[in-house]
Amino acid sequence: MINDRINSVRLLSVLVEILFITPSSLVTPVIPVSPVMTQGSPNSQESDPQKLYEEGEVFFQQGTEESLPQALEKYQQALTLFRAAGNRLKEADVLSNIGVVYDWMEQPQQALSSYEQSLTVYRTHLGSSLKLL
Numbered sequence: 001m002i003n004d005r006i007n008s009v010r011l012l013s014v015l016v017e018i019l020f021i022t023p024s025s026l027v028t029p030v031i032p033v034s035p036v037m038t039q040g041s042p043n044s045q046e047s048d049p050q051k052l053y054e055e056g057e058v059f060f061q062q063g064t065e066e067s068l069p070q071a072l073e074k075y076q077q078a079l080t081l082f083r084a085a086g087n088r089l090k091e092a093d094v095l096s097n098i099g100v101v102y103d104w105m106e107q108p109q110q111a112l113s114s115y116e117q118s119l120t121v122y123r124t125h126l127g128s129s130l131k132l133l
Helices: 002-020 049-062 067-085 088-104 108-130
Strands: none
8 A cells, every 4th residue: 555655656756857847957956155165165065965966866876775875864965955945846856866765775654755745845836737646
């Protein structure tokens, strides 16, 4: 039952990304950049949500028992910064990825929660264009 629900929510999340969201490689995210970030400070890596997201992707692609928690950590850090920047589409994307990581870590309740949060953000952000979901 829960696996069916996870698969349904995951499918909806992927469909939303495919149908309604411009690939991130074609869009420059609007994220405020402080002077500290541009000076290459030691914290600049932790202040760049896209960099954290990409690091999460690298850890996730490794797919090992050790790398999945690291992917989760990077995604959660990126999520916090995307939320702070008001980038709702990237927030939804990261939430979906967090769901996949939880799914791979065999934590279906957390996966389902992340997928549902992602779908809620998509629905809220894209509004009436998602009424079919």
